[in-house]
Amino acid sequence: DSGVTQTPKHLITATGQRVTLRCSPRSGDLSVYWYQQSLDQGLQFLIHYYNGEERAKGNILERFSAQQFPDLHSELNLSSLELGDSALYFCASSPDPRGGGETQYFGPGTRLLVL
Amino acid sequence: AQKVTQAQTEISVVEKEDVTLDCVYETRDTTYYLFWYKQPPSGELVFLIRRNSFDEQNEISGRYSWNFQKSTSSFNFTITASQVVDSAVYFCALSDLLVVGRDDKIIFGKGTRLHILP
Numbered sequence: 001d002s003g004v005t006q007t008p009k010h011l012i013t014a015t016g017q018r019v020t021l022r023c024s025p026r027s028g029d030l031s032v033y034w035y036q037q038s039l040d041q042g043l044q045f046l047i048h049y050y051n052g053e054e055r056a057k058g059n060i061l062e063r064f065s066a067q068q069f070p071d072l073h074s075e076l077n078l079s080s081l082e083l084g085d086s087a088l089y090f091c092a093s094s095p096d097p098r099g100g101g102e103t104q105y106f107g108p109g110t111r112l113l114v115l
Numbered sequence: 116a117q118k119v120t121q122a123q124t125e126i127s128v129v130e131k132e133d134v135t136l137d138c139v140y141e142t143r144d145t146t147y148y149l150f151w152y153k154q155p156p157s158g159e160l161v162f163l164i165r166r167n168s169f170d171e172q173n174e175i176s177g178r179y180s181w182n183f184q185k186s187t188s189s190f191n192f193t194i195t196a197s198q199v200v201d202s203a204v205y206f207c208a209l210s211d212l213l214v215v216g217r218d219d220k221i222i223f224g225k226g227t228r229l230h231i232l233p
Binding site: 002033035042043044045056058088090092103104105106108109 | 158159160161162165206220221222223225226
């Protein structure tokens with residue numbers, strides 16, 4: 001158990017809908033990263049937050065947004081969903097503020113299926 | 116542009132054999148991080164190692180070892196005396212950030228699927 005939790009584990013929704021994925025980092029970790037893993041695109045870095053501030057954006061679509069709250073949990077919002085958004089979404093946490101923290105601890109992922 | 120290439124899509128070896136997974140990267144930055152991650156069949160991602168570009172020393176952790184060579188832009192991963200539990204997809208990645216405050220991005224290779232046959 002990495003100490004990182006993600007909810008929900010599975011999500012099935014329809015095209016055009018909006019969903020919110022939640023991530024709680026390990027206690028004390030200030031950095032949260034979001035990744036998307038799909039068959040087409042492989043593993044992609046989406047966004048990095050450190051202590052509530054956005055640090056960097058990777059290949060994140062404009063339809064997607066994220067936030068890190070004062071209690072350090074993070075939410076990834078996906079809107080106007082398309083079939084191609086079906087993927088496994090991972091979050092990871094790290095005590096390191098830099099990109100690709102010294103050690104990243106991954107959550108179990110949220111599997112999103114858009115029908 | 117940054118790029119990570121894992122040319123080996125899939126490898127199968129018999130248990131107890133040694134196996135090396137190749138990773139070649141491209142970057143214009145002089146300071147960067149390289150990573151390896153493991154994704155077993157259960158699907159979770161496991162962070163294995165981070166190496167910064169200043170440190171070319173090889174690293175060994177149990178049966179795992181990593182060979183970083185800046186001259187060939189490679190960061191190869193070797194498993195010695197492989198075991199069935201090593202069966203997984205392994206990803207190599209590159210991050211160009213070493214300084215807080217700069218934009219940081221993490222670029223992944225497409226992964227190498229490793230089968231360890233009993």
